[in-house]
Amino acid sequence: xxxxxxxxxxxxxxxxxxxxxxxxxxxxxxxxxxxxxxxxxxxxxxxxxxxxxxxxxxxxxxxxxxxxxxxxxxxxxxxxxxxxxxxxxxxxxxxxxxxxxxxxxxxxxxxxxxxxxxxxxxxxxxxxxxxxxxxxxxxxxxxxxxxxxxxxxxxxxxxxxxxxxxxxxxxxxxxxxxxxxxxxxxxxxxxxxxxxxxxxxxxxxxxxxxxxxxxxxxxxxxxxxxxxxxxxxxxxxxxxxxxxxxxxxxxxxxxxxxxxxxxxxxxxxxxxxxxxxxxxxxxxxxxxxxxxxxxxxxxxxxxxxxxxxxxxxxxxxxxxxxxxxxxxxxxxxxxxxxxxxxxxxxxxxxxxxxxxxxxxxxxxxxxxxxxxxxxxxxxxxxxxxxxxxxxxxxxxxxxxxxxxxxxxxxxxxxxxxxxxxxxxxxxxxxxxxxxxxxxxxxxxxxxxxxxxxxxxxxxxxxxxxxxxxxxxxxxxxxxxx
Amino acid sequence: xxxxxxxxxxxxxxxxxxxxxxxxxxxxxxxxxxxxxxxxxxxxxxxxxxxxxxxxxxxxxxxxxxxxxxxxxxxxxxxxxxxxxxxxxxxxxxxxxxxxxxxxxxxxxxxxxxxxxxxxxxxxxxxxxxxxxxxxxxxxxxxxxxxxxxxxxxxxxxxxxxxxxxxxxxxxxxxxxxxxxxxxxxxxxxxxxxxxxxxxxxxxxxxxxxxxxxxxx
Numbered sequence: 001x002x003x004x005x006x007x008x009x010x011x012x013x014x015x016x017x018x019x020x021x022x023x024x025x026x027x028x029x030x031x032x033x034x035x036x037x038x039x040x041x042x043x044x045x046x047x048x049x050x051x052x053x054x055x056x057x058x059x060x061x062x063x064x065x066x067x068x069x070x071x072x073x074x075x076x077x078x079x080x081x082x083x084x085x086x087x088x089x090x091x092x093x094x095x096x097x098x099x100x101x102x103x104x105x106x107x108x109x110x111x112x113x114x115x116x117x118x119x120x121x122x123x124x125x126x127x128x129x130x131x132x133x134x135x136x137x138x139x140x141x142x143x144x145x146x147x148x149x150x151x152x153x154x155x156x157x158x159x160x161x162x163x164x165x166x167x168x169x170x171x172x173x174x175x176x177x178x179x180x181x182x183x184x185x186x187x188x189x190x191x192x193x194x195x196x197x198x199x200x201x202x203x204x205x206x207x208x209x210x211x212x213x214x215x216x217x218x219x220x221x222x223x224x225x226x227x228x229x230x231x232x233x234x235x236x237x238x239x240x241x242x243x244x245x246x247x248x249x250x251x252x253x254x255x256x257x258x259x260x261x262x263x264x265x266x267x268x269x270x271x272x273x274x275x276x277x278x279x280x281x282x283x284x285x286x287x288x289x290x291x292x293x294x295x296x297x298x299x300x301x302x303x304x305x306x307x308x309x310x311x312x313x314x315x316x317x318x319x320x321x322x323x324x325x326x327x328x329x330x331x332x333x334x335x336x337x338x339x340x341x342x343x344x345x346x347x348x349x350x351x352x353x354x355x356x357x358x359x360x361x362x363x364x365x366x367x368x369x370x371x372x373x374x375x376x377x378x379x380x381x382x383x384x385x386x387x388x389x390x391x392x393x394x395x396x397x398x399x400x401x402x403x404x405x406x407x408x409x410x411x412x413x414x415x416x417x418x419x420x421x422x423x424x425x426x427x428x429x430x431x432x433x434x435x436x437x438x439x440x441x442x443x444x445x446x447x448x449x450x451x452x453x454x455x456x457x458x459x460x461x462x463x464x465x466x467x468x469x470x471x472x473x474x475x476x477x478x479x480x481x
Numbered sequence: 482x483x484x485x486x487x488x489x490x491x492x493x494x495x496x497x498x499x500x501x502x503x504x505x506x507x508x509x510x511x512x513x514x515x516x517x518x519x520x521x522x523x524x525x526x527x528x529x530x531x532x533x534x535x536x537x538x539x540x541x542x543x544x545x546x547x548x549x550x551x552x553x554x555x556x557x558x559x560x561x562x563x564x565x566x567x568x569x570x571x572x573x574x575x576x577x578x579x580x581x582x583x584x585x586x587x588x589x590x591x592x593x594x595x596x597x598x599x600x601x602x603x604x605x606x607x608x609x610x611x612x613x614x615x616x617x618x619x620x621x622x623x624x625x626x627x628x629x630x631x632x633x634x635x636x637x638x639x640x641x642x643x644x645x646x647x648x649x650x651x652x653x654x655x656x657x658x659x660x661x662x663x664x665x666x667x668x669x670x671x672x673x674x675x676x677x678x679x680x681x682x683x684x685x686x687x688x689x690x691x692x693x694x695x696x697x698x
C-alpha cells in the first residue's frame with residue numbers, strides 16, 4: 001500500500017474494495033461502537049452540553065470572520081514570546097520552510113508528534129527527500145509508518161489493524177530503523193506498547209529537533225496547545241533543542257479564557273474521556289525549560305478558499321475530534337482509506353473538496369460519500385452542519401459539470417421526471433417493471449447494468465422490482481370502487 | 482517570506498469581503514460547579530484513571546511521600562519543593578539544578594512535585610511549572626510521579642481552572658495537564674498504561690487542616 005494519497009481512486013471504487021475486507025469491517029465495527037458508547041456516557045454527565053456546543057461554534061465563527069486581525073495578533077504575541085513565525089501559502093512552501101529549518105540544525109532526523117496538518121502537506125516525504133528521517137512517535141502513527149500504510153481514522157489511525165498484524169509489523173520493521181522488538185514478543189497490547197516505548201525512547205533522548213502540530217493557538221498570548229494521551233507529545237515538545245510547529249490558520253482562538261470551552265468539548269467528543277491524559281501548553285520560549293529555538297509555521301493550503309465560501313466556511317470550525325467518523329454508517333463499513341485523504345469520514349467528505357477543490361475524481365465523489373442521515377451533525381461539538389455542506393458541495397460538483405453534453409445520469413433523471421409528471425405514465429412504467437421482476441426471477445438485486453447505466457448500478461444494490469406492484473394489487477383486491 | 486505573509490493576509494481579507502463578521506460571544510467564564518464535596522469527587526475521578534490517590538493530613542505528607550517512594554532508587558525533585566516533604570530516611574534525592582540531561586533523567590526512577598490546580602470533575606492535576614513543580618522534563622521522564630495537591634488548590638471544573646491559571650499563561654509559563662498515568666488505546670482500543678510518560682501516578686491530596694493555605698498567587 002502506498003504512503004501517499006495522491007492518485008487515489010474515487011470513493012465508490014475504493015469503498016467497494018474496502019467492503020470486501022471482512023477483517024477491517026469487524027475491527028471498525030468494534031471500534032466505532034466502543035467509542036460511541038464511551039462518548040455518549042461522558043457527554044450525558046455534562047449539564048447543558050448543548051450550550052457548550054453553541055459556545056464552541058460561536059467562538060470559532062467569531063475568530064474565523066476576524067481571522068486577518070487575529071492572525072496578526074498571534075504573530076505579534078508569538079514573536080514577543082521568543083518564537084519565530086513563518087507564513088506558508090501552500091504545502092510546498094511549508095515543506096520548504098520546515099526542511100530548511102531542520103537542515104540548519106545539522107540534524108538528519110526529527111521526532112514528530114501526531115499531526116494531521118503535517119500529513120496533509122506530505123511533510124515526512126519532503127523531509128525524506130532531503131535526507132532527513134522523520135520518526136512518528138504516537139503509537140498508532142508508528143504502526144502506520146512501520147507498516148508503510150496510511151492512517152484510517154483521525155484519532156486511532158491504526159484502527160484497521162489488529163494485534164496480530166501489529167506484532168508482525170514490529171518484529172519485521174523495528175530493527176531496521178532502531179531498537180528492535182524483543183524476541184518472544186507476543187501480541188498482548190501491553191507488550192506491544194512496551195516494545196514501542198523502548199524503540200522510541202532512544203529516539204526521544206537523542207533528538208535535537210521535534211515537529212508538532214497544535215490543537216489550538218491563542219492569539220492573545222501566542223500560546224500553543226497540544227492534547228494527547230501517551231506522553232510522546234510531551235517528549236517532543238520538551239526534550240529537543242528546536243521545536244517546529246505547523247499550524248493551520250483555522251486553529252486560532254482569541255483568548256486564554258476560550259480554552260475553557262474547548263478543553264471540555266474536545267476530550268469528551270474524541271476519546272470519550274472526561275479529560276485526556278496529557279495537555280501541554282507553551283508560549284514561545286521558556287528560559288531553562290524545553291526547546292530554546294521555537295518556530296511556528298502558519299499554513300493556508302486551501303483554507304482561505306474554504307473561508308471564502310459563506311456556507312463552506314463552517315467546516316473550518318472543526319477541532320479534529322473524530323466524533324462524526326464514529327457515528328457514520330458509511331465510515332463504519334468502508335473505513336478511512338476510501339476517502340482518499342488524511343481527513344476521512346463525514347468531515348473529510350466536506351473538508352477535502354474545499355481545501356483541494358473539486359477537480360479530481362476523488363474530490364468530486366466525496367460529497368456523495370454519505371447517506372445524509374444527520375448523525376454527524378448531532379455529535380459535532382462545534383455544530384458543523386455536515387449534511388447541509390454535503391448537499392452544498394454536490395451542487396458545486398454538478399454546477400461545474402454543466403455546460404458540456406448531458407451525462408447519462410442527467411438524461412436518466414430527465415426521463416424519470418417526465419415519467420413521474422403523469423400518473424398514467426408511472427403506471428405503465430410499473431407494469432413494465434413487474435414484467436422485468438418476473439423475468440429476473442429469484443435474484444434479489446439487480447446486478448451490473450449495461451452502458452452508461454453501469455456507473456449508477458456499480459455503486460448501488462438496487463432491489464428487483466416486485467412481481468406485482470401495490471397499485472396492481474389494490475385494483476385486483478378492491479376493484480375500481 | 483514577507484510576500485507570503487502579505488499574500489495570505491490579502492487572501493483572507495478578500496475571502497471575508499462582504500461577509501457578516503460574527504460578534505464576540507458573551508462569556509460565562511469560571512462558572513462555579515455545584516458539587517457538595519469537591520475533594521471526594523476529585524479522589525473518585527483520579528482513581529478512575531487507575532492512578533493511586535490518598536488523602537493525608539498536613540503533618541502526614543512526609544510519611545506519605547516516603548511510602549509512595551518505597552522500593553524506588555533515585556528521586557529527582559524541583560529546587561522549590563518544600564524540604565520537609567522529603568524528611569524520610571533512605572531516599573536518594575537529587576535536586577534539579579537545570580543541568581540534568583534527558584539521559585540522566587532516564588536513569589532516575591521517580592519525581593516528587595507540587596501542583597498548581599486540581600480539577601475535580603475531570604480528575605486532572607495541572608502543573609504551571611513554578612519552583613515547586615520544576616521544568617517539564619522532570620515530571621515526564623521518570624517512571625513514577627508523586628504529586629502533592631492541597632485541597633485549597635481544587636476547583637470543580639475546567640472553566641474555574643482556566644480562571645485560576647490565566648495569569649500563569651499570560652506570564653509566559655507553560656502548563657501541563659495530567660489526568661492519570663500515560664495511556665494508549667491504539668491497539669484494538671484496549672487501554673494500556675505507560676507508553677511514554679510516567680507509568681505510575683501517585684496523588685497525595687492534603688487536607689487544609691489549620692495550616693496556612695498553600696494556594697499560590
